[in-house]
Amino acid sequence: MFVPTLMGQCTPEQQAYWLPRALDMQIIGTYAQTELGHGTFIRGLETTATYDPETETFVMNSPTLTSYKWWAGGLAKTVNYCIVVAQLYTKGVCHGTHPFIVQIRDEETHMPRPGVKVGDIGPKLGFNTADNGYLGFDNYRIPRDNMMMKNAQVLKDGTYVKVARHGKATYGTMVFVRVLLVNEAAFNLAKACTIAVRYSAIRRQCSPDSEGSELQVLDYSTQQHKLFICIATAHALQLNSTWLWKTFSDTLAAIKQGNVDTLPELHALSSCLKALSTADAASLIEQCRHACGGHGYMMSSGLPYLYAFVTATRTYEGDYTILLLQTARFLVKAYEQVEAGKPLTPTVSYLSQAFTGKKLPWDSSPDGIIRAFQALAAGKLSSTVKSLRKRLESGLSYEQAWELSTIQLNGAAEAHCRAVMSQNYKSEIERLTVNSSPNVKLVLQQLYKVYLYYWALERTGDLLLYTSISESDIFELQLRYEGLLKEIRPNAVGIVDAFDLRDEVLHSALGSYDGNVYERLMAEAQKSPLNAEPVNQTFHTYLKPMMKGKL
Numbered sequence: 425m426f427v428p429t430l431m432g433q434c435t436p437e438q439q440a441y442w443l444p445r446a447l448d449m450q451i452i453g454t455y456a457q458t459e460l461g462h463g464t465f466i467r468g469l470e471t472t473a474t475y476d477p478e479t480e481t482f483v484m485n486s487p488t489l490t491s492y493k494w495w496a497g498g499l500a501k502t503v504n505y506c507i508v509v510a511q512l513y514t515k516g517v518c519h520g521t522h523p524f525i526v527q528i529r530d531e532e533t534h535m536p537r538p539g540v541k542v543g544d545i546g547p548k549l550g551f552n553t554a555d556n557g558y559l560g561f562d563n564y565r566i567p568r569d570n571m572m573m574k575n576a577q578v579l580k581d582g583t584y585v586k587v588a589r590h591g592k593a594t595y596g597t598m599v600f601v602r603v604l605l606v607n608e609a610a611f612n613l614a615k616a617c618t619i620a621v622r623y624s625a626i627r628r629q630c631s632p633d634s635e636g637s638e639l640q641v642l643d644y645s646t647q648q649h650k651l652f653i654c655i656a657t658a659h660a661l662q663l664n665s666t667w668l669w670k671t672f673s674d675t676l677a678a679i680k681q682g683n684v685d686t687l688p689e690l691h692a693l694s695s696c697l698k699a700l701s702t703a704d705a706a707s708l709i710e711q712c713r714h715a716c717g718g719h720g721y722m723m724s725s726g727l728p729y730l731y732a733f734v735t736a737t738r739t740y741e742g743d744y745t746i747l748l749l750q751t752a753r754f755l756v757k758a759y760e761q762v763e764a765g766k767p768l769t770p771t772v773s774y775l776s777q778a779f780t781g782k783k784l785p786w787d788s789s790p791d792g793i794i795r796a797f798q799a800l801a802a803g804k805l806s807s808t809v810k811s812l813r814k815r816l817e818s819g820l821s822y823e824q825a826w827e828l829s830t831i832q833l834n835g836a837a838e839a840h841c842r843a844v845m846s847q848n849y850k851s852e853i854e855r856l857t858v859n860s861s862p863n864v865k866l867v868l869q870q871l872y873k874v875y876l877y878y879w880a881l882e883r884t885g886d887l888l889l890y891t892s893i894s895e896s897d898i899f900e901l902q903l904r905y906e907g908l909l910k911e912i913r914p915n916a917v918g919i920v921d922a923f924d925l926r927d928e929v930l931h932s933a934l935g936s937y938d939g940n941v942y943e944r945l946m947a948e949a950q951k952s953p954l955n956a957e958p959v960n961q962t963f964h965t966y967l968k969p970m971m972k973g974k975l
């Protein structure tokens with residue numbers, strides 16, 4: 425996050441000075457925005473940067489314990505510089521949060537600079553290879569030039585000058601990382617399902633009849649139900665990530681031309697896609713662990729590490745709930761645009777035909793299901809706006825009405841995102857397989873149908889509300905879904921092999937390419953320190969005295 429912020433928030437002159445040093449690893453930096461007391465509410469951050477025109481410096485200060493920077497990766501022992509997001513004060517006026525480049529350790533001795541308090545925040549669920557740290561300032565001075573001045577400046581005499589055309593230009597790095605995280609979610613879910621599917625092909629358990637041999641657990645329908653959605657979702661996230669990256673790049677290019685019109689839609693998309701992709705990836709990685717029984721609970725399976733690593737992404741770079749509410753803001757505005765007969769941006773254009781007051785006729789084809797997801801999202805949005813307006817009419821303020829409606833707002837945003845993801849998944853597969861062999865086309869179409877059927881069956885309640893789907897339609901869809909799992913089974917191992925993930929990347933005794941699961945589990949067990957000697961000394965110090973009643 426350090427380098428992207430240097431690129432996104434510095435003037436060309438500042439980039440010319442800082443970027444080469446950062447890329448050369450002469451300086452190592454992190455992005456310190458979150459504080460002990462605030463992570464989501466950026467406007468509530470307490471660290472201050474007060475400009476002193478006498479010395480042409482900013483005085484960095486941590487006025488309270490809760491103002492200490494907390495969480496930044498590498499902050500504890502690794503970095504010697506930080507990008508610090510602080511409330512900017514000049515001429516007695518607060519201009520809100522702005523980014524500053526702050527040296528916190530000596531470049532030679534690595535000792536913390538006077539006025540800087542820095543340390544490690546302690547053990548975490550995962551991410552323990554990163555030294556996430558805390559940082560406090562005691563009236564610590566930095567040169568005026570260390571304010572990142574692309575979007576706003578403080579002149580030598582302390583005059584504040586706003587440069588950016590969009591009020592949230594300083595939030596740009598977060599959008600960039602959210603876009604990256606969709607790809608990371610896809611990559612890590614692909615690892616987990618490679619491990620779980622390969623292991624499920626090796627593992628034999630239970631024989632349906634007394635004479636027969638034990639079945640591969642991958643042959644069980646319930647195991648296929650657990651795992652094939654994981655494969656389908658890994659592809660869905662990867663294709664949405666590529667699509668989102670292009671949307672991000674196009675928006676950035678437009679902003680460079682001075683056109684910020686597409687930024688709100690990008691913010692709404694990156695928010696809900698980051699939220700859903702990281703939440704789906706974390707819960708499906710846990711599902712892969714469930715599918716591997718006891719051995720999935722071993723660190724040597726690689727699955728606990730993947731889960732601990734990925735579940736953090738639901739929180740950092742914008743908490744799941746918060747980001748969905750950002751998307752909901754955008755959707756409510758889109759609803760108002762439909763009412764006013766105004767044009768809509770591409771990803772919400774389906775809303776212009778949606779508010780007919782009638783249930784969408786059910787169509788179980790892939791395109792029909794995608795239209796149903798859109799009808800579901802539109803229906804939830806319409807119902808949410810109705811709740812908002814009912815509360816406003818009762819005399820509540822907009823903020824109060826909004827807060828009381830946030831559960832529905834989040835539901836509408838999640839439904840919208842599912843519709844966008846499903847649409848992208850199918851259209852990207854069709855675009856990319858135009859020249860593919862019939863077999864490749866067949867397998868990839870089977871996977872996106874798994875995704876569509878799975879989520880339609882997960883949302884039958886909503887589909888009954890907003891489409892004409894009947895009980896028998898649901899019955900038929902369930903049978904079709906279960907039949908599709910059986911069609912995929914023969915190719916399942918080949919499909920995860922196609923992720924082309926090397927053993928060194930998987931780090932898994934269960935998922936290695938050679939399938940020697942039991943030999944690898946035993947080999948990993950031998951590495952346990954408890955196997956260093958036949959009798960551990962705790963027998964003599966604790967067990968034996970206890971057995972003799974002497975403790």
Ligand SMILES: CCCCC/C=C\C/C=C\C/C=C\CCC(=O)SCCNC(=O)CCNC(=O)[C@H](O)C(C)(C)COP(=O)(O)OP(=O)(O)OC[C@H]1O[C@@H](n2cnc3c(N)ncnc32)[C@H](O)[C@@H]1OP(=O)(O)O
Pocket residue numbers: 425455457458463464465466467497592595596598599601605608609612687688691733734737740741742743746750753754
């Ligand atoms: C899967 C394995 C992954 C492994 C990958 C490995 C490494 C990954 C690399 C890095 C990650 C590591 C660490 C993570 C680092 C961090 O966590 S950094 C800290 C991240 N913190 C956040 O994300 C904080 C979240 N909070 C916010 O973004 C904002 O507070 C808010 C919730 C958006 C609210 O902001 P606020 O200023 O109050 O604005 P408000 O809600 O009032 O909205 C005002 C208008 O501004 C628009 N807007 C808000 N944000 C943006 C944005 N980013 N871009 C564009 N526009 C934005 C908003 O839509 C409003 O517009 P209106 O037109 O008024 O509706």
Ligand SMILES: Cc1cc2nc3c(=O)[nH]c(=O)nc-3n(C[C@H](O)[C@H](O)[C@H](O)COP(=O)(O)OP(=O)(O)OC[C@H]3O[C@@H](n4cnc5c(N)ncnc54)[C@H](O)[C@@H]3O)c2cc1C
Pocket residue numbers: 454455456457458461462463464465494495496497551556736739740741742743744745746
């Ligand atoms: C592994 C990891 C690495 C990180 N790395 C960095 C880093 O490098 N740099 C950095 O600056 N930060 C980093 N962070 C911090 C991260 O960005 C924050 O944890 C995240 O933004 C969430 O903020 P918070 O922790 O204050 O949670 P809070 O915002 O306090 O959330 C707590 C709960 O309150 C809810 N909530 C909060 N506000 C609202 C609201 N308005 N409406 C409804 N519900 C609400 C949330 O949904 C959540 O359920 C990292 C975090 C982790 C876990």
